[in-house]
Amino acid sequence: MRPTLYDLISKNKRKTFLFIIVTSLFLGALGYVVIRILDWGTVGYIGFAFFIIIYNVVLYYNSDKIAISATGSVPADPDEFRMLHNVVEEVSIAAGIPKPKVYITPSPGPNAFATGRNPQKASLAVTTGLLEIMNRQELQGVIAHEIAHIRNYDILLMTVVAAIGGLIILLRDFFLYSTFWGGRRRSSRKSGGQAALILLVVGLILAIIAPLFVALIRAAISRQREYLADASGAYITRYPQGLAQALAKLRDAHKPLKRASQSNAHLFIASPFGKDRTNAVGLFSTHPPLDLRIERLNKLVI
Amino acid sequence: MIILLILIIVLVVAFIAIYNGLVVKRTRVENGWAQIDVQLKRRYDLIPNLVETVKGYAAHEKEVFEKVAELRSRAMGATSPKESAEANNILTATLKSLFAVAENYPQLKANENFLKLQEELTATENKISFARQFYNDVVMDYNATIQKFPQTIVASMFSFKSREFFEAPAEERETVPKVKF
Numbered sequence A: 001m002r003p004t005l006y007d008l009i010s011k012n013k014r015k016t017f018l019f020i021i022v023t024s025l026f027l028g029a030l031g032y033v034v035i036r037i038l039d040w041g042t043v044g045y046i047g048f049a050f051f052i053i054i055y056n057v058v059l060y061y062n063s064d065k066i067a068i069s070a071t072g073s074v075p076a077d078p079d080e081f082r083m084l085h086n087v088v089e090e091v092s093i094a095a096g097i098p099k100p101k102v103y104i105t106p107s108p109g110p111n112a113f114a115t116g117r118n119p120q121k122a123s124l125a126v127t128t129g130l131l132e133i134m135n136r137q138e139l140q141g142v143i144a145h146e147i148a149h150i151r152n153y154d155i156l157l158m159t160v161v162a163a164i165g166g167l168i169i170l171l172r173d174f175f176l177y178s179t180f181w182g183g184r185r186r187s188s189r190k191s192g193g194q195a196a197l198i199l200l201v202v203g204l205i206l207a208i209i210a211p212l213f214v215a216l217i218r219a220a221i222s223r224q225r226e227y228l229a230d231a232s233g234a235y236i237t238r239y240p241q242g243l244a245q246a247l248a249k250l251r252d253a254h255k256p257l258k259r260a261s262q263s264n265a266h267l268f269i270a271s272p273f274g275k276d277r278t279n280a281v282g283l284f285s286t287h288p289p290l291d292l293r294i295e296r297l298n299k300l301v302i
Numbered sequence B: 001m002i003i004l005l006i007l008i009i010v011l012v013v014a015f016i017a018i019y020n021g022l023v024v025k026r027t028r029v030e031n032g033w034a035q036i037d038v039q040l041k042r043r044y045d046l047i048p049n050l051v052e053t054v055k056g057y058a059a060h061e062k063e064v065f066e067k068v069a070e071l072r073s074r075a076m077g078a079t080s081p082k083e084s085a086e087a088n089n090i091l092t093a094t095l096k097s098l099f100a101v102a103e104n105y106p107q108l109k110a111n112e113n114f115l116k117l118q119e120e121l122t123a124t125e126n127k128i129s130f131a132r133q134f135y136n137d138v139v140m141d142y143n144a145t146i147q148k149f150p151q152t153i154v155a156s157m158f159s160f161k162s163r164e165f166f167e168a169p170a171e172e173r174e175t176v177p178k179v180k181f
Helices: A005-038 A041-070 A082-095 A128-133 A136-151 A154-182 A193-237 A240-253 A290-299 B002-057 B062-076 B081-102 B106-110 B112-147 B151-157
Strands: A101-105 A112-115 A123-127
Touching (some): A041 A112, A082 A136, A082 B112, A128 A240, A136 A154, A136 A193, A240 A290, B112 B151
């Protein structure tokens, strides 16, 4: 039996949830080990938790501004880009969310991204290269994908994932630094040498695998959310072919985006580095191969 | 005694939760309808402009103009969702034939004003059909909820009535290609 949209969506949600749990546990374990080794005690734990919250809140409130300015996007003129504004409004009506702010990214590489912490404060941007090659229906498909990201709260999710990832790396650096350069006072004080040694070894192992783990988790969540945005985008317009045709055009375009970075790659409809034009599912790629996405869209039962 | 008290509190809380849930869903239905209404009105406003522009190039196609004008006022006068849906579906079909007429006049097709109106009308048609899709989704959800137990008890106490769908024309029900003039 072919999967329906609801199946796909609920499966995706379960996977994402699982990923978040695993990442949080990993972060917790690393935090525990580091604080134990450094002997910070309760104050350490509270401080650590407090830091996580502040860090997330700041990122969360500024994610849209950061993404818009990092890509050099400018507000789209309502007269000059009449059709784009119309299409965004149409799809917003279909999705039942307010119309997001519309931006243009001056770049020949066809791409689009959405940002903003909730549907009420969302923005989306398309590149000039995208507008050149897409017809109205394909543009509608692309916009539906972006609006699906907004409605599924993917920006919030990816911000949290990125924040957790950043913290893991930060903790690791802190751990490595203090073990090798500043951790002397601890060894002279305590007697439980064996337990401390085990902790140290565990800490070292965690430190080594941490960046790999972070990259893997981020990429895996991002790929799941791309599939989900394709499926819910198709559900919003009830016309998967529009998005499928648009993805095929993106596949054939071969133009990477200049001002994209690893930190915002997951926001785009297609990988801004052009990595997703190959056929293999890379463990570290933020986007599934376009061919695979097109195939899944064509299989959907609306 | 305490058990009875707890039971009453639980019941009251559940009652309030159900009632509020129903109100939220009913509001969604009303918003959905308002959204359709806004887009229908927008189309009513665009039509005279369009007819004027086409007339400038194809004055003798009177039949189509008259039909569009008549259907427009009929759709504007509709009172129930069902009536409005029927009238507007015919209006959509007639507008398609108006654009088919325009195909025969190359000068008209190159007219900038006409092209703008064409884009606006395409957008409005899409908005209407998306708004209808959204409205029907929330109506389905609302109608299903007020029939479920225990919501049905609260629904009948406060006369939450089931709502009419805004029906799509038969040809659009199967696949959903958005209107393209």
